[in-house]
Amino acid sequence: MPSLILRLAALLSLLVMPAAHAAPDDRGPLVLAAASMQEAMTAAAESWAARGHPRPVLSFAGSSALARQIKAGAPADLYLSADEEWMTDVDRAGFIVRGTRANMAGNRLVLIAPAAKPVALRIGRGMPIARALGKGRLAMADPDSVPAGKYGKAALTALGVWPSVAPKVARADNVRAALALVERGETPLGIVYATDARASRAVRIVGTFPVGSHAPIRYPLARLKASRHRDAEAFRRYLLSGPGKAILARYGFTAP
CATH class of the missing domain: 3.40.190.10 (Periplasmic binding protein-like II)
Known part of the structure:
Protein backbone atom coordinates (compact mmCIF):
# COMPACT_ATOMS: atom_id res chain seq x y z
CA MET A 1 0.00 0.00 0.00
CA PRO A 2 2.74 2.58 0.85
CA SER A 3 4.40 1.94 -2.50
CA LEU A 4 1.07 2.45 -4.29
CA ILE A 5 0.54 5.76 -2.49
CA LEU A 6 4.04 6.89 -3.47
CA ARG A 7 3.44 5.97 -7.13
CA LEU A 8 0.14 7.89 -7.13
CA ALA A 9 1.83 10.92 -5.56
CA ALA A 10 4.59 10.85 -8.16
CA LEU A 11 2.02 10.61 -10.96
CA LEU A 12 0.09 13.54 -9.51
CA SER A 13 3.26 15.65 -9.36
CA LEU A 14 3.95 14.96 -13.05
CA LEU A 15 0.45 16.10 -13.94
CA VAL A 16 0.74 19.30 -11.91
CA MET A 17 4.26 20.41 -12.84
CA PRO A 18 3.66 21.19 -16.55
CA ALA A 19 0.70 23.37 -15.65
CA ALA A 20 2.82 25.32 -13.19
CA HIS A 21 5.60 25.83 -15.71
CA ALA A 22 3.13 26.95 -18.37
CA ALA A 23 1.50 29.62 -16.23
CA ASN A 107 13.05 62.22 -30.97
CA ARG A 108 15.48 64.19 -33.15
CA LEU A 109 17.43 63.09 -36.22
CA VAL A 110 21.20 63.53 -36.28
CA LEU A 111 24.22 62.99 -38.50
CA ILE A 112 27.03 61.09 -36.78
CA ALA A 113 30.67 60.18 -37.39
CA PRO A 114 33.09 57.84 -35.59
CA ALA A 115 34.38 59.51 -32.43
CA ALA A 116 37.97 58.81 -33.47
CA LYS A 117 37.48 60.32 -36.96
CA PRO A 118 35.61 63.60 -36.55
CA VAL A 119 34.04 65.20 -39.62
CA ALA A 120 33.34 68.92 -39.95
CA LEU A 121 30.10 69.42 -41.87
CA ARG A 122 27.38 71.99 -41.37
CA ILE A 123 23.89 70.64 -41.98
CA GLY A 124 21.98 72.84 -44.38
CA ARG A 125 20.62 73.09 -47.88
CA GLY A 126 23.14 71.90 -50.46
CA MET A 127 25.61 70.71 -47.83
CA PRO A 128 28.60 68.86 -49.38
CA ILE A 129 27.81 65.53 -47.73
CA ALA A 130 28.77 63.49 -50.82
CA ARG A 131 32.21 65.13 -50.79
CA ALA A 132 32.55 64.44 -47.06
CA LEU A 133 31.81 60.77 -47.68
CA GLY A 134 34.52 60.50 -50.31
CA LYS A 135 34.70 56.85 -51.28
CA GLY A 136 32.87 55.87 -48.10
CA ARG A 137 29.18 55.22 -47.57
CA LEU A 138 26.38 56.75 -45.51
CA ALA A 139 24.94 54.36 -42.92
CA MET A 140 21.14 54.54 -42.68
CA ALA A 141 18.28 52.30 -41.73
CA ASP A 142 16.54 51.15 -44.92
CA PRO A 143 15.06 54.39 -46.36
CA ASP A 144 12.29 52.47 -48.11
CA SER A 145 10.73 50.93 -45.01
CA VAL A 146 12.42 51.59 -41.65
CA PRO A 147 11.31 54.82 -39.91
CA ALA A 148 14.78 56.23 -39.19
CA GLY A 149 15.74 55.66 -42.82
CA LYS A 150 12.55 57.25 -44.11
CA TYR A 151 13.08 60.31 -41.91
CA GLY A 152 16.68 60.50 -43.12
CA LYS A 153 15.75 60.29 -46.80
CA ALA A 154 13.08 62.96 -46.31
CA ALA A 155 15.58 65.28 -44.60
CA LEU A 156 18.25 64.82 -47.27
CA THR A 157 15.64 65.34 -49.98
CA ALA A 158 14.40 68.54 -48.34
CA LEU A 159 17.99 69.79 -48.19
CA GLY A 160 18.50 68.99 -51.87
CA VAL A 161 21.28 66.43 -51.45
CA TRP A 162 19.54 63.04 -51.65
CA PRO A 163 20.42 62.43 -55.35
CA SER A 164 24.12 62.89 -54.57
CA VAL A 165 24.16 60.40 -51.67
CA ALA A 166 21.53 57.83 -52.70
CA PRO A 167 24.12 55.64 -54.51
CA LYS A 168 26.37 55.78 -51.43
CA VAL A 169 23.82 54.61 -48.85
CA ALA A 170 24.67 51.54 -46.75
CA ARG A 171 21.19 50.21 -45.94
CA ALA A 172 20.74 48.62 -42.53
CA ASP A 173 17.87 46.55 -41.12
CA ASN A 174 17.28 49.03 -38.30
CA VAL A 175 18.72 52.18 -36.78
CA ARG A 176 20.95 50.31 -34.31
CA ALA A 177 22.51 48.36 -37.17
CA ALA A 178 23.25 51.69 -38.89
CA LEU A 179 24.77 52.98 -35.64
CA ALA A 180 26.99 49.90 -35.44
CA LEU A 181 28.43 50.55 -38.91
CA VAL A 182 29.62 53.98 -37.80
CA GLU A 183 30.82 52.70 -34.40
CA ARG A 184 33.05 50.16 -36.13
CA GLY A 185 34.38 52.77 -38.56
CA GLU A 186 32.94 50.92 -41.55
CA THR A 187 31.25 54.12 -42.73
CA PRO A 188 32.46 57.71 -42.19
CA LEU A 189 28.94 59.06 -41.59
CA GLY A 190 25.54 57.82 -40.53
CA ILE A 191 22.04 59.04 -39.78
CA VAL A 192 20.42 57.92 -36.52
CA TYR A 193 18.23 59.30 -33.77
CA ALA A 194 19.72 61.62 -31.18
CA THR A 195 19.04 59.00 -28.49
CA ASP A 196 21.06 56.38 -30.40
CA ALA A 197 24.05 58.70 -30.63
CA ARG A 198 23.70 59.49 -26.94
CA ALA A 199 23.81 55.78 -26.08
CA SER A 200 27.19 55.26 -27.80
CA ARG A 201 30.63 56.55 -26.83
CA ALA A 202 32.03 55.41 -30.16
CA VAL A 203 30.32 58.11 -32.22
CA ARG A 204 29.89 61.85 -32.09
CA ILE A 205 27.13 64.08 -33.44
CA VAL A 206 28.16 66.12 -36.48
CA GLY A 207 24.88 68.03 -36.55
CA THR A 208 21.12 67.86 -36.03
CA PHE A 209 18.70 67.95 -38.95
CA PRO A 210 16.20 70.83 -38.97
CA VAL A 211 12.84 69.81 -37.51
CA GLY A 212 11.03 70.99 -40.63
CA SER A 213 13.13 68.83 -42.97
CA HIS A 214 11.21 65.68 -42.11
CA ALA A 215 7.94 64.57 -40.53
CA PRO A 216 7.75 64.83 -36.72
CA ILE A 217 9.36 61.79 -35.09
Missing part, protein backbone atom coordinates in the same frame (compact mmCIF):
# COMPACT_ATOMS: atom_id res chain seq x y z
CA PRO A 24 1.39 32.81 -18.38
CA ASP A 25 1.89 35.05 -15.33
CA ASP A 26 5.44 33.69 -14.85
CA ARG A 27 6.55 36.33 -17.32
CA GLY A 28 5.42 39.88 -18.02
CA PRO A 29 3.69 41.10 -21.19
CA LEU A 30 5.57 40.72 -24.48
CA VAL A 31 6.44 44.11 -25.98
CA LEU A 32 7.52 44.49 -29.60
CA ALA A 33 9.50 47.75 -29.60
CA ALA A 34 11.45 49.86 -32.08
CA ALA A 35 15.21 49.19 -31.96
CA SER A 36 15.95 52.77 -30.88
CA MET A 37 14.06 52.18 -27.62
CA GLN A 38 16.44 49.54 -26.21
CA GLU A 39 17.91 51.37 -23.22
CA ALA A 40 14.76 53.29 -22.29
CA MET A 41 12.42 50.31 -22.52
CA THR A 42 14.84 48.10 -20.59
CA ALA A 43 14.88 50.68 -17.81
CA ALA A 44 11.07 50.94 -17.90
CA ALA A 45 10.71 47.16 -17.69
CA GLU A 46 13.06 47.01 -14.70
CA SER A 47 11.18 49.83 -13.00
CA TRP A 48 7.88 48.01 -13.55
CA ALA A 49 9.33 44.79 -12.16
CA ALA A 50 10.60 46.67 -9.10
CA ARG A 51 6.97 47.53 -8.37
CA GLY A 52 6.19 43.85 -7.89
CA HIS A 53 5.11 42.85 -11.40
CA PRO A 54 6.54 40.13 -13.65
CA ARG A 55 9.22 41.73 -15.80
CA PRO A 56 7.98 42.50 -19.35
CA VAL A 57 9.62 40.56 -22.17
CA LEU A 58 11.12 42.94 -24.73
CA SER A 59 11.76 42.21 -28.40
CA PHE A 60 13.56 44.90 -30.43
CA ALA A 61 13.72 45.29 -34.20
CA GLY A 62 12.89 47.74 -36.96
CA SER A 63 9.28 48.95 -36.74
CA SER A 64 8.56 47.57 -40.20
CA ALA A 65 9.81 44.08 -39.26
CA LEU A 66 7.74 44.14 -36.07
CA ALA A 67 4.64 45.21 -37.99
CA ARG A 68 5.09 42.27 -40.34
CA GLN A 69 5.44 39.91 -37.36
CA ILE A 70 2.19 41.20 -35.88
CA LYS A 71 0.32 40.81 -39.17
CA ALA A 72 1.71 37.29 -39.43
CA GLY A 73 0.10 36.42 -36.09
CA ALA A 74 2.83 37.04 -33.50
CA PRO A 75 1.24 36.55 -30.03
CA ALA A 76 2.48 39.85 -28.56
CA ASP A 77 0.82 42.21 -26.09
CA LEU A 78 2.10 45.70 -26.97
CA TYR A 79 3.54 47.33 -30.09
CA LEU A 80 5.80 50.40 -29.90
CA SER A 81 6.63 51.84 -33.31
CA ALA A 82 9.16 54.52 -34.25
CA ASP A 83 6.69 56.16 -36.62
CA GLU A 84 2.96 56.58 -37.04
CA GLU A 85 2.77 55.03 -40.51
CA TRP A 86 3.59 51.49 -39.38
CA MET A 87 1.23 51.77 -36.42
CA THR A 88 -1.51 52.92 -38.80
CA ASP A 89 -0.72 49.99 -41.09
CA VAL A 90 -1.16 47.53 -38.22
CA ASP A 91 -4.27 49.37 -37.03
CA ARG A 92 -5.94 49.27 -40.45
CA ALA A 93 -5.21 45.57 -40.65
CA GLY A 94 -7.31 45.12 -37.50
CA PHE A 95 -4.66 44.17 -34.93
CA ILE A 96 -4.93 47.11 -32.50
CA VAL A 97 -7.35 47.37 -29.57
CA ARG A 98 -9.46 50.45 -30.17
CA GLY A 99 -8.73 53.34 -27.83
CA THR A 100 -5.27 52.12 -26.74
CA ARG A 101 -3.14 53.92 -29.34
CA ALA A 102 -1.23 56.92 -27.97
CA ASN A 103 1.96 58.77 -28.88
CA MET A 104 4.52 57.97 -26.20
CA ALA A 105 7.64 59.94 -27.12
CA GLY A 106 9.46 62.05 -29.68
CA ARG A 218 6.74 60.20 -32.86
CA TYR A 219 6.61 56.81 -31.14
CA PRO A 220 3.03 55.48 -30.96
CA LEU A 221 2.19 52.71 -28.48
CA ALA A 222 -0.83 50.40 -28.58
CA ARG A 223 -2.17 47.17 -27.13
CA LEU A 224 -2.66 44.31 -29.57
CA LYS A 225 -5.83 42.25 -29.94
CA ALA A 226 -3.71 39.11 -29.55
CA SER A 227 -2.82 40.21 -26.00
CA ARG A 228 -3.81 37.85 -23.19
CA HIS A 229 -1.56 39.04 -20.38
CA ARG A 230 -3.29 40.56 -17.38
CA ASP A 231 -0.54 43.22 -17.00
CA ALA A 232 -0.56 44.38 -20.64
CA GLU A 233 -2.94 47.32 -20.21
CA ALA A 234 -1.45 48.33 -16.87
CA PHE A 235 2.08 48.38 -18.31
CA ARG A 236 0.86 50.38 -21.33
CA ARG A 237 -0.58 52.99 -18.97
CA TYR A 238 2.59 53.01 -16.90
CA LEU A 239 4.67 53.83 -19.96
CA LEU A 240 2.39 56.81 -20.65
CA SER A 241 2.34 57.96 -17.03
CA GLY A 242 4.54 60.55 -15.30
CA PRO A 243 7.08 57.98 -14.07
CA GLY A 244 7.19 56.36 -17.51
CA LYS A 245 7.76 59.68 -19.26
CA ALA A 246 10.49 60.53 -16.76
CA ILE A 247 12.39 57.39 -17.77
CA LEU A 248 12.09 58.31 -21.44
CA ALA A 249 13.32 61.84 -20.76
CA ARG A 250 16.32 60.42 -18.88
CA TYR A 251 17.38 58.65 -22.07
CA GLY A 252 16.95 61.74 -24.25
CA PHE A 253 13.48 61.22 -25.69
CA THR A 254 11.31 64.30 -26.09
CA ALA A 255 7.59 64.85 -25.65
CA PRO A 256 5.62 63.53 -28.66
Whole structure:
Protein backbone atom coordinates (compact mmCIF):
# COMPACT_ATOMS: atom_id res chain seq x y z
CA MET A 1 0.00 0.00 0.00
CA PRO A 2 2.74 2.58 0.85
CA SER A 3 4.40 1.94 -2.50
CA LEU A 4 1.07 2.45 -4.29
CA ILE A 5 0.54 5.76 -2.49
CA LEU A 6 4.04 6.89 -3.47
CA ARG A 7 3.44 5.97 -7.13
CA LEU A 8 0.14 7.89 -7.13
CA ALA A 9 1.83 10.92 -5.56
CA ALA A 10 4.59 10.85 -8.16
CA LEU A 11 2.02 10.61 -10.96
CA LEU A 12 0.09 13.54 -9.51
CA SER A 13 3.26 15.65 -9.36
CA LEU A 14 3.95 14.96 -13.05
CA LEU A 15 0.45 16.10 -13.94
CA VAL A 16 0.74 19.30 -11.91
CA MET A 17 4.26 20.41 -12.84
CA PRO A 18 3.66 21.19 -16.55
CA ALA A 19 0.70 23.37 -15.65
CA ALA A 20 2.82 25.32 -13.19
CA HIS A 21 5.60 25.83 -15.71
CA ALA A 22 3.13 26.95 -18.37
CA ALA A 23 1.50 29.62 -16.23
CA PRO A 24 1.39 32.81 -18.38
CA ASP A 25 1.89 35.05 -15.33
CA ASP A 26 5.44 33.69 -14.85
CA ARG A 27 6.55 36.33 -17.32
CA GLY A 28 5.42 39.88 -18.02
CA PRO A 29 3.69 41.10 -21.19
CA LEU A 30 5.57 40.72 -24.48
CA VAL A 31 6.44 44.11 -25.98
CA LEU A 32 7.52 44.49 -29.60
CA ALA A 33 9.50 47.75 -29.60
CA ALA A 34 11.45 49.86 -32.08
CA ALA A 35 15.21 49.19 -31.96
CA SER A 36 15.95 52.77 -30.88
CA MET A 37 14.06 52.18 -27.62
CA GLN A 38 16.44 49.54 -26.21
CA GLU A 39 17.91 51.37 -23.22
CA ALA A 40 14.76 53.29 -22.29
CA MET A 41 12.42 50.31 -22.52
CA THR A 42 14.84 48.10 -20.59
CA ALA A 43 14.88 50.68 -17.81
CA ALA A 44 11.07 50.94 -17.90
CA ALA A 45 10.71 47.16 -17.69
CA GLU A 46 13.06 47.01 -14.70
CA SER A 47 11.18 49.83 -13.00
CA TRP A 48 7.88 48.01 -13.55
CA ALA A 49 9.33 44.79 -12.16
CA ALA A 50 10.60 46.67 -9.10
CA ARG A 51 6.97 47.53 -8.37
CA GLY A 52 6.19 43.85 -7.89
CA HIS A 53 5.11 42.85 -11.40
CA PRO A 54 6.54 40.13 -13.65
CA ARG A 55 9.22 41.73 -15.80
CA PRO A 56 7.98 42.50 -19.35
CA VAL A 57 9.62 40.56 -22.17
CA LEU A 58 11.12 42.94 -24.73
CA SER A 59 11.76 42.21 -28.40
CA PHE A 60 13.56 44.90 -30.43
CA ALA A 61 13.72 45.29 -34.20
CA GLY A 62 12.89 47.74 -36.96
CA SER A 63 9.28 48.95 -36.74
CA SER A 64 8.56 47.57 -40.20
CA ALA A 65 9.81 44.08 -39.26
CA LEU A 66 7.74 44.14 -36.07
CA ALA A 67 4.64 45.21 -37.99
CA ARG A 68 5.09 42.27 -40.34
CA GLN A 69 5.44 39.91 -37.36
CA ILE A 70 2.19 41.20 -35.88
CA LYS A 71 0.32 40.81 -39.17
CA ALA A 72 1.71 37.29 -39.43
CA GLY A 73 0.10 36.42 -36.09
CA ALA A 74 2.83 37.04 -33.50
CA PRO A 75 1.24 36.55 -30.03
CA ALA A 76 2.48 39.85 -28.56
CA ASP A 77 0.82 42.21 -26.09
CA LEU A 78 2.10 45.70 -26.97
CA TYR A 79 3.54 47.33 -30.09
CA LEU A 80 5.80 50.40 -29.90
CA SER A 81 6.63 51.84 -33.31
CA ALA A 82 9.16 54.52 -34.25
CA ASP A 83 6.69 56.16 -36.62
CA GLU A 84 2.96 56.58 -37.04
CA GLU A 85 2.77 55.03 -40.51
CA TRP A 86 3.59 51.49 -39.38
CA MET A 87 1.23 51.77 -36.42
CA THR A 88 -1.51 52.92 -38.80
CA ASP A 89 -0.72 49.99 -41.09
CA VAL A 90 -1.16 47.53 -38.22
CA ASP A 91 -4.27 49.37 -37.03
CA ARG A 92 -5.94 49.27 -40.45
CA ALA A 93 -5.21 45.57 -40.65
CA GLY A 94 -7.31 45.12 -37.50
CA PHE A 95 -4.66 44.17 -34.93
CA ILE A 96 -4.93 47.11 -32.50
CA VAL A 97 -7.35 47.37 -29.57
CA ARG A 98 -9.46 50.45 -30.17
CA GLY A 99 -8.73 53.34 -27.83
CA THR A 100 -5.27 52.12 -26.74
CA ARG A 101 -3.14 53.92 -29.34
CA ALA A 102 -1.23 56.92 -27.97
CA ASN A 103 1.96 58.77 -28.88
CA MET A 104 4.52 57.97 -26.20
CA ALA A 105 7.64 59.94 -27.12
CA GLY A 106 9.46 62.05 -29.68
CA ASN A 107 13.05 62.22 -30.97
CA ARG A 108 15.48 64.19 -33.15
CA LEU A 109 17.43 63.09 -36.22
CA VAL A 110 21.20 63.53 -36.28
CA LEU A 111 24.22 62.99 -38.50
CA ILE A 112 27.03 61.09 -36.78
CA ALA A 113 30.67 60.18 -37.39
CA PRO A 114 33.09 57.84 -35.59
CA ALA A 115 34.38 59.51 -32.43
CA ALA A 116 37.97 58.81 -33.47
CA LYS A 117 37.48 60.32 -36.96
CA PRO A 118 35.61 63.60 -36.55
CA VAL A 119 34.04 65.20 -39.62
CA ALA A 120 33.34 68.92 -39.95
CA LEU A 121 30.10 69.42 -41.87
CA ARG A 122 27.38 71.99 -41.37
CA ILE A 123 23.89 70.64 -41.98
CA GLY A 124 21.98 72.84 -44.38
CA ARG A 125 20.62 73.09 -47.88
CA GLY A 126 23.14 71.90 -50.46
CA MET A 127 25.61 70.71 -47.83
CA PRO A 128 28.60 68.86 -49.38
CA ILE A 129 27.81 65.53 -47.73
CA ALA A 130 28.77 63.49 -50.82
CA ARG A 131 32.21 65.13 -50.79
CA ALA A 132 32.55 64.44 -47.06
CA LEU A 133 31.81 60.77 -47.68
CA GLY A 134 34.52 60.50 -50.31
CA LYS A 135 34.70 56.85 -51.28
CA GLY A 136 32.87 55.87 -48.10
CA ARG A 137 29.18 55.22 -47.57
CA LEU A 138 26.38 56.75 -45.51
CA ALA A 139 24.94 54.36 -42.92
CA MET A 140 21.14 54.54 -42.68
CA ALA A 141 18.28 52.30 -41.73
CA ASP A 142 16.54 51.15 -44.92
CA PRO A 143 15.06 54.39 -46.36
CA ASP A 144 12.29 52.47 -48.11
CA SER A 145 10.73 50.93 -45.01
CA VAL A 146 12.42 51.59 -41.65
CA PRO A 147 11.31 54.82 -39.91
CA ALA A 148 14.78 56.23 -39.19
CA GLY A 149 15.74 55.66 -42.82
CA LYS A 150 12.55 57.25 -44.11
CA TYR A 151 13.08 60.31 -41.91
CA GLY A 152 16.68 60.50 -43.12
CA LYS A 153 15.75 60.29 -46.80
CA ALA A 154 13.08 62.96 -46.31
CA ALA A 155 15.58 65.28 -44.60
CA LEU A 156 18.25 64.82 -47.27
CA THR A 157 15.64 65.34 -49.98
CA ALA A 158 14.40 68.54 -48.34
CA LEU A 159 17.99 69.79 -48.19
CA GLY A 160 18.50 68.99 -51.87
CA VAL A 161 21.28 66.43 -51.45
CA TRP A 162 19.54 63.04 -51.65
CA PRO A 163 20.42 62.43 -55.35
CA SER A 164 24.12 62.89 -54.57
CA VAL A 165 24.16 60.40 -51.67
CA ALA A 166 21.53 57.83 -52.70
CA PRO A 167 24.12 55.64 -54.51
CA LYS A 168 26.37 55.78 -51.43
CA VAL A 169 23.82 54.61 -48.85
CA ALA A 170 24.67 51.54 -46.75
CA ARG A 171 21.19 50.21 -45.94
CA ALA A 172 20.74 48.62 -42.53
CA ASP A 173 17.87 46.55 -41.12
CA ASN A 174 17.28 49.03 -38.30
CA VAL A 175 18.72 52.18 -36.78
CA ARG A 176 20.95 50.31 -34.31
CA ALA A 177 22.51 48.36 -37.17
CA ALA A 178 23.25 51.69 -38.89
CA LEU A 179 24.77 52.98 -35.64
CA ALA A 180 26.99 49.90 -35.44
CA LEU A 181 28.43 50.55 -38.91
CA VAL A 182 29.62 53.98 -37.80
CA GLU A 183 30.82 52.70 -34.40
CA ARG A 184 33.05 50.16 -36.13
CA GLY A 185 34.38 52.77 -38.56
CA GLU A 186 32.94 50.92 -41.55
CA THR A 187 31.25 54.12 -42.73
CA PRO A 188 32.46 57.71 -42.19
CA LEU A 189 28.94 59.06 -41.59
CA GLY A 190 25.54 57.82 -40.53
CA ILE A 191 22.04 59.04 -39.78
CA VAL A 192 20.42 57.92 -36.52
CA TYR A 193 18.23 59.30 -33.77
CA ALA A 194 19.72 61.62 -31.18
CA THR A 195 19.04 59.00 -28.49
CA ASP A 196 21.06 56.38 -30.40
CA ALA A 197 24.05 58.70 -30.63
CA ARG A 198 23.70 59.49 -26.94
CA ALA A 199 23.81 55.78 -26.08
CA SER A 200 27.19 55.26 -27.80
CA ARG A 201 30.63 56.55 -26.83
CA ALA A 202 32.03 55.41 -30.16
CA VAL A 203 30.32 58.11 -32.22
CA ARG A 204 29.89 61.85 -32.09
CA ILE A 205 27.13 64.08 -33.44
CA VAL A 206 28.16 66.12 -36.48
CA GLY A 207 24.88 68.03 -36.55
CA THR A 208 21.12 67.86 -36.03
CA PHE A 209 18.70 67.95 -38.95
CA PRO A 210 16.20 70.83 -38.97
CA VAL A 211 12.84 69.81 -37.51
CA GLY A 212 11.03 70.99 -40.63
CA SER A 213 13.13 68.83 -42.97
CA HIS A 214 11.21 65.68 -42.11
CA ALA A 215 7.94 64.57 -40.53
CA PRO A 216 7.75 64.83 -36.72
CA ILE A 217 9.36 61.79 -35.09
CA ARG A 218 6.74 60.20 -32.86
CA TYR A 219 6.61 56.81 -31.14
CA PRO A 220 3.03 55.48 -30.96
CA LEU A 221 2.19 52.71 -28.48
CA ALA A 222 -0.83 50.40 -28.58
CA ARG A 223 -2.17 47.17 -27.13
CA LEU A 224 -2.66 44.31 -29.57
CA LYS A 225 -5.83 42.25 -29.94
CA ALA A 226 -3.71 39.11 -29.55
CA SER A 227 -2.82 40.21 -26.00
CA ARG A 228 -3.81 37.85 -23.19
CA HIS A 229 -1.56 39.04 -20.38
CA ARG A 230 -3.29 40.56 -17.38
CA ASP A 231 -0.54 43.22 -17.00
CA ALA A 232 -0.56 44.38 -20.64
CA GLU A 233 -2.94 47.32 -20.21
CA ALA A 234 -1.45 48.33 -16.87
CA PHE A 235 2.08 48.38 -18.31
CA ARG A 236 0.86 50.38 -21.33
CA ARG A 237 -0.58 52.99 -18.97
CA TYR A 238 2.59 53.01 -16.90
CA LEU A 239 4.67 53.83 -19.96
CA LEU A 240 2.39 56.81 -20.65
CA SER A 241 2.34 57.96 -17.03
CA GLY A 242 4.54 60.55 -15.30
CA PRO A 243 7.08 57.98 -14.07
CA GLY A 244 7.19 56.36 -17.51
CA LYS A 245 7.76 59.68 -19.26
CA ALA A 246 10.49 60.53 -16.76
CA ILE A 247 12.39 57.39 -17.77
CA LEU A 248 12.09 58.31 -21.44
CA ALA A 249 13.32 61.84 -20.76
CA ARG A 250 16.32 60.42 -18.88
CA TYR A 251 17.38 58.65 -22.07
CA GLY A 252 16.95 61.74 -24.25
CA PHE A 253 13.48 61.22 -25.69
CA THR A 254 11.31 64.30 -26.09
CA ALA A 255 7.59 64.85 -25.65
CA PRO A 256 5.62 63.53 -28.66
